Amino acid sequence: METLISKLGFSLLLIYTFTFYVPSFSFSPIDNYLINCGASLDSVVDNRRFISDSSDSPDTRLSSSRTFSLCAGTLQPGQPQIYHTARVFNAPSKYVFNVKEPGMHSVRLHFHRFISSRLNLGNSQFHVLINELVSLTNFSGGNLMGYPKVMEYLIWVNSEKLEIAFVPARKSNFAFVNAIEVISAPKDLVLETAQYVNGVKVEKFEGLNKQAFEVAHRVTVGGVKVTPFNDSLWRTWMPDDAYLKSSKESTKLYFGGRIKYQDGAASREVGPDNVYNSARLIQSKNASIPNVNLTWEFPVIDDYKYLVRMHFCDIASISLGLLFFNVYVNGHLVYKDLDLSAVANYELASPFYADFVVDADCSGVLSVSVGPSSKSMEYAVDAILNGVEILKMNNSVGSLDGKLPAELLLKCWHRGAIGILLPLIALVCLLMSLSAIMHRRKNKVDAVPWSKLPTDDHEISPKQAKLQLSNIVT
Helix, strand or coil: CCCCCCHHHHHHHHHHHHCCCCCCCCCCCCCCCEEEEECCCEECCEEEEEEEEECCCCCCCCCCEEEEEECCCCCCCCCCHHHHHEEEEEEEEEEECCCCCEEEEEEEEECCCEECCCCEEEHHHHHECCCCCCEEEEEEECCCCCEEEEEEEEEEEECEEEEEEEEEECCCEEEECCCECCCCCCCCCCCCCCCEEECEEEEEEEHHHHCCCCEEEEEECCCEEECCHCCCCCCEEEEEEEEEEECCCEEEEECCCCCCCCCCCCEEEEEEHHHHHEEEEECCCCCCCCCCEEEEECCCCCCCCEEEEEEEECCCCCCCCCCCCEECCCCEEEEEEEEHHHHCCCCCCCCEEEEEEECCCCCEEEEEEEECCCCCCCCCCEEHHHHHHEEEECCCCCEEECCHHHHHHHHHHHHHHHHHHHHHHHHHHHHHHHHHEEEEEHHHHCCCCCCCCCCCCCCHHHHHHHHHHHHCCC
């Protein structure tokens, strides 16, 4: 049975969160574009203003030859205003953003497949390219009708422009988007190196911060949902219950104290307070150490590499130097006897995170685990985990969705357009030919009354004809 360490701690957490906690927005991104697509007015969501894409701006522009805006007929109560409108594209189109600071950028695309009297967005099918990186292929808006879908990416930008292109697929004649976010990310959000878990070997992975990522899963362990309002990077963290393989040996903990962020370590932008102040534990309840691991399983797509980020914060120990445990990724030991006191510069309630790069296999499952180590102590906490992020990495052809590069997707659109155009041209030519034939036939029919009629009379000479004519006149 899952137990609750401290109801008092949870109560203190609620008091802290709703009475004293004010969301920290100390991070101020240099590039910060929030676009309300298809709307004529701005919209405010979680104290953030999304600007209408019809507004004049020197830093953003929409390039499209065939586009229109669409308004929802009816929406579920409580839906943010940005999901009431959409920008629809009937041909390849793109938004272009000026980039003031090169580096890692967070890109969020908001989709809501609503139905209007003019169009059903559920019938869409399209591709999305971000700076010629394939982000989505044959996409139709995501979740079931009535529920928004947010696709989130981390993209390295080394130019002065960031372009987001929407390309209708051949099976559909339109694409759409409801809102767009383009935000420059903190420099410490993704570092240059990580540990590459290659079978039983753990090696160094270089150039991590130059990769492109799609956020596949982001969970807070042992806690409640964290909304963008409570995250300085406006992220959403889901509860871990759906991913935990078994909870019978775990203990939830809610911490009402202060999270101690340190310079050079995990910052509030890496993980917010509301992630680090909750956790799941393995705890010795007597003189024996439990022989069990806590395991979380996440669905993934094979043939991709994934960045696994595990968040730790010792909010459970009563003293330093009491917590040692092992960390596993896909069943492989990646950290032996992890000492959170040492890696957190000997501060309790100080966050630490570890990055691992792994290859997804045909099982379609990526697992992370924590469990007691040979140094675990009796009557103490024997393992802890506060949060997990799973990010898909781009493949060798520069795609986060499929094996076709951007050039081929664009060529497919042009071939599709030509494939439609050529039959139309042939049909027009056929109709023109039929019209010409009918016109010639009509001319022949109209000329019959003036043609020479058959007669039994013998032909006469011109002299005789002249004589007959003079006789008729007289």
